[in-house]
Amino acid sequence: MTCPIFTVERPLRIGTRRSPLALAQAEMAMAAVKRAHNLPDDAVKLVPMLATGDKIQDRPLADIGGKALWTKELERALIEDQIDIAVHSMKDVETWRPDIFVISAMLPRADVHDRLIGAASLGDLKQDARVGTSSPRRAAQVQRARPDVQIVPLRGNVATRLAHIDTGDADATLLAAAGLDRLGMADVGAELSLDAFLPAASQGAVGIDRLASRADLIPILEAINDADTFAAVDAExxxxxxxxxxxxxxxxxxxxxxxxxxxxxxxxxxxxxxxxxxxxxxxxxxxxxxxxxxxxxxxxxxxxxxxxxxx
Ligand SMILES: NCc1[nH]cc(CCC(=O)O)c1CC(=O)O
Missing domain, CATH: 3.30.160.40 (Porphobilinogen deaminase, C-terminal domain)
Structure with a gap:
């Protein structure tokens, strides 16, 4: 199969959420496509969109509709041919999806660990500390190590969550190392071991979504797929x-x-x-x-x- 030719007149349109992390990941995907196919700068363009999950930040994800809140707008844009591909954190992609969508490639996986922000280790959290997280997994893992801590809901993008710790809304929080690293915050937080804190399925992986009907995109995406990441995330x-x-x-x-x-x-x-x-x-x-x-x-x-x- 030959690669479709993307040009300045007809660029490859890459859909992404607007959060700083989503944009950083979409930039990585864009750079990978350009590098793999030697495309000029304006033959590829980002199309940033606002997701429902970004608009509603005061309730846990699970209460307002789950992971689909991150992907729904991008999926609609794929169907309506506003974008050719969509870039997602694989962690935010529903386990069950209609088979009109195909995750066609994954970028090489980043650091899979979680980091603790607000204390040097779980043991160093103060007695009865308030730990902010809306993730059921992180809540269970923290409370297993520290049954005294109180879990308080905390959502929003990475910067918002860090700000909540600075203002004392919570004493500590947990964030994926992958997100912090991609935002240039490699020195923020203390790494939690995989034994104490096994990550979420798909953590640290970025996937490229397309319509099943767009087989013309396969050669473009195959060239940027990291096969080991794909196989591992598929297993999880x-x-x-x-x-x-x-x-x-x-x-x-x-x-x-x-x-x-x-x-x-x-x-x-x-x-x-x-x-x-x-x-x-x-x-x-x-x-x-x-x-x-x-x-x-x-x-x-x-x-x-x-x-x-x-x-
Ligand atoms: N649910 C939000 C979300 N989705 C992906 C990441 C980080 C990047 C990743 O894990 O791939 C985050 C933030 C976090 O959990 O700290």
């Missing part, structure tokens, strides 16, 4: 789907490619982190490791924990 998302996770469920998953195999580690929690079921598997790429690991964890879980994931 297969685990989410198999365990019945959504944005209300405290679940963590991290996969790595090891040669022709995938090592997948996953955890499911009750809301306060008092129960944790974890497991790891190593399986041949294309195998059903994620589904088996989900069944293993659900099989070990109490009725209460299983109830959180029953879907």
């Amino acid at each position: 998302r297969a685990f989410l789907a198999a365990v019945g996770g959504n944005c209300h469920s405290p679940v963590a998953a991290l996969a790595r490619v090891e040669g022709t195999q995938i090592r997948l580690r996953a955890e499911i929690f009750t809301a306060d982190g008092s129960e944790l079921q974890s497991g790891e598997c190593l399986y041949d790429m294309g195998g059903d490791g994620p589904a088996q690991l989900a069944q293993e964890l659900l099989g070990k879980a109490s009725a209460e924990l299983r109830g959180i994931f029953a879907s």
Whole structure:
């Protein structure tokens, strides 16, 4: 298949949210496409859009419609042919989507860790500290390590959340290292270990979305795909789907490619982190490791924990 030719008159239109992190990630995708295909500057352009999730910042994501709030506007723009591709944080992309959309490529994954802002470690949080997060996973993980802390809702983009710590609305918060690094804040926060704080499925990965009908874009996107990132994130998302996770469920998953195999580690929690079921598997790429690991964890879980994931 030959590559479609994008020109100054007919540039490749890259849809993105307007938040500073989304724009930084879209710039990375744009640079990768230009580099891979040797395109002049104005043969590619960013189309920034405001997402519902950016407009409503005072309620937890799970209460106002979940991850779709980040992707809905961009999906509509794809359907209406206002953009050719959309750039998403894979963490914000729904596990179940209509198959008119295809994640066609992923950029090389960034640092997968979470960082703690407001204290040097979980142990250093002051007694009864107020930790701001609207993520059920982070709330469960923090409370597991520190049952005394209070979780207070905290949303908004990275800068907004950091400002809430400065003004004392919360004593501490947790943010993805990937987002901080991409915003030039590599020195902000203290890294949490994967043992204490396994990340969300897809954390640190940026995906490029297109309409299934736009097969003409495949060669463009194949050239910028990082195959190991794609396979690992695919495994984590297969685990989410198999365990019945959504944005209300405290679940963590991290996969790595090891040669022709995938090592997948996953955890499911009750809301306060008092129960944790974890497991790891190593399986041949294309195998059903994620589904088996989900069944293993659900099989070990109490009725209460299983109830959180029953879907
Ligand atoms: N839900 C918000 C969101 N989506 C992606 C990132 C960070 C970048 C990433 O994890 O890929 C963040 C902020 C955060 O969790 O700190």
